[in-house]
Amino acid sequence: MEGLLVPVNVERLQVSLADAAAEVADRVLGAVGGAEDIGLADYVHTGADTTTVLGAVRLIGADVFAPHVLLGRPVHRDDAAVVARSFTVYPPTPQPTTRQQHVTAWRDWAVGRLLARTDETSPAGSDAAPTPETAAALLDGAKTWQEWSATAAQLSPLALPGVGGPIVAAVFAGMRPLARGVTRAVLRRDFVTAARLIRWMALSSSNGVRQPLDPVLLVERIRLYGGTGSRLALDLAISRVLLRMEPA
Amino acid sequence: MTTSLTSIAHNVAHRALIYLHDHQDTDIFPENIPVEPDDPDTVYKPVSEIGMAAALVLREGVGGTAQLRAARELIDSTWRKLREGDLLYERQVRNCLLTDPIEVYCHFTYGGHRHRALEQLTAHNAAVRSMPEVYPNRRLAVANAYRMCGMSTDDDWESLLRATWLGATPPPWAIDWDTAYSVTHTVFHVTDWGARPGDLPPDIADYLATWLPVWTDVWAEVGDWDLVAELLIVDASLPEPRFDLDVWTRFAAMQHDDGLMPRDGEPVDDDRVRRFWDHHHATVVAMVAGTLAVSRLLDTGR
């Protein structure tokens, strides 16, 4: 029967995942900007492909807790259950070795850490803390500021209050490569990367870390000069809250 | 690392010099450059820039005997194209507010070329103090030209610098292509083409040290080698140059076998005359960048 199977189109899979991630981001964005719940469990029930939706939840990661950690909104237990379930369906890599696996492991760790604030039991693996050495290797070990900022952008879901840990500390110690990375991304009109890095600027700024650039101007720049997409909008909205800016 | 960077920068400068030296014939340049050309960019400006680059090689004196001889021949031949300064003099007589004659002339004084009548005109103009309205970075060019010629002016360098884009240290992501050139020229004139790195105020030097690597990275990515070369001059003019080996290696790799430095990533024409007119500017800038980098590397003992 194998010969009859349609070859898997990984690109198509990624597009479906990206679309679902945009939908999840929209729901989180709505919760950050308004009063409603995220409604993750509702989304799962809408008939969308469940596996894809759970993959999208994995992609959005710790950001699903943004309304909780930024605004103190309660996490609906069904939503927490969806997050926990996403780790069962997409289990973390047990022994991360590559740089990319370490990045993913830290993103997973942040989800587990925030999930632990709910009643939901963290699924195995999501809350196992990667060693601090891997955080140092990812950021302190970056050969160039370009490499440093690309990694910081990948780790942007950790740029939330309440996550903490060695990654956040390492980013806070790198305001110059961060500012260079943001500048580079804006000049290249890579607004997606810019918005992710601006989150780190916003978080560090809200923690009183001095930095070379004004994140408020950058948030407005990206919004006004063509930054589009649900996830980018969520990144900007999170930065606005952190920077105590008026909602856009 | 230092040795290899010095050698890379030296080769870039040397090959660019040879290229320009070998392109001074009448196939390239017309016999007579008009005093008031319809478009001064076409011949007058390139001749002046080549003379300036040759003057900087002589000023720094870091090349070997052959290189210095080529630079000497190059500045002499460009001086002849300017009719030993008569062309500059006539431009100034006909247009008393023009500033380009003194800006061009000041470099030739390094090569020992003087034009007394032009000097009298420009000294008089400096005394009259009727300065045409120009971009702030261009105003610095005039101030530096008088300084190079040893003519005293009452220019307030600090306020001239603060009137430029760079002097206001705006967010580095709010720059465009034209303004990047303004930044480079502001630095060229304040530091007198790398001779006075200490004249950059500490906040400006720090601003440049922080953001120059980003601008260089972005414009190198799109292959704007002309602007990258200018940014490399800025780096060599800082109190503490970065001398990025990776950027220099990528830049040097773009240089053609005959020494031509392409202005961008587009294909280079095969025709000898066309090649020259398309890419002489980037080649001139490369020659200056390489020369100043070698000089600073030797100076700082890095």
Place this chain on the structure above:
Amino acid sequence: MSVQHTFLPMVAAADEQSAVEALMVEPEAGVSDAPRYVEIPQALALLKLKLSPPLPEDSKH
């Protein structure tokens, strides 16, 4: 109703798992069509290549 019971999949297929992992670390993770450079419809385009700047008389030397 328990959320648990509404899920059909136990574990994602290998290709789904690797698609998620790839998107997780992509610089543009999850944004499948993010342009690296957004074209802006005017000559102001920052990275647009131009020739060398004009003569001193007009703007700069």
